[in-house]
Amino acid sequence: MIGTPELIVVGIVAVVLLFGAGKVPELARSLGQAMGEFKKAQREAELDLKRMEDSMTRQKMPPQPEKKGEEVNIRQVARYMGIETEGKTDEELKKEVEVKLESTSQ
Numbered sequence: 001m002i003g004t005p006e007l008i009v010v011g012i013v014a015v016v017l018l019f020g021a022g023k024v025p026e027l028a029r030s031l032g033q034a035m036g037e038f039k040k041a042q043r044e045a046e047l048d049l050k051r052m053e054d055s056m057t058r059q060k061m062p063p064q065p066e067k068k069g070e071e072v073n074i075r076q077v078a079r080y081m082g083i084e085t086e087g088k089t090d091e092e093l094k095k096e097v098e099v100k101l102e103s104t105s106q
Contacts, residue, residue, distance in 0.1 A: 002010075016024060075085050078093045081100055085093060 015027070019027060074090050074093045074097065078085050078097055081097060083093065083096050083100065088096075
């Protein structure tokens with residue numbers, strides 16, 4: 001019966017016979033670079049997937065505004081929804097929030 005160590009030795013001998021002793025280090029280097037590129041691409045794909053999952057989780061979360069007594073801070077809600085708050089009154093922000101809510105619910 002042929003075991004794993006014997007198969008490895010046969011494989012090495014076959015590579016040396018097919019490509020010559022001078023090409024073996026070059027082949028090993030190329031194989032190592034290919035494995036490195038594969039692992040790099042795998043890590044990048046995993047990071048992209050994690051970022052996508054995080055972004056989906058954030059989009060599903062309802063706004064969590066600060067409360068002052070029973071009042072909701074309209075500026076914080078507007079910022080959470082991506083509305084520019086600089087130089088706008090609370091009434092203007094309320095209208096923009098309502099418009100945005102209506103457009104997303106349709």
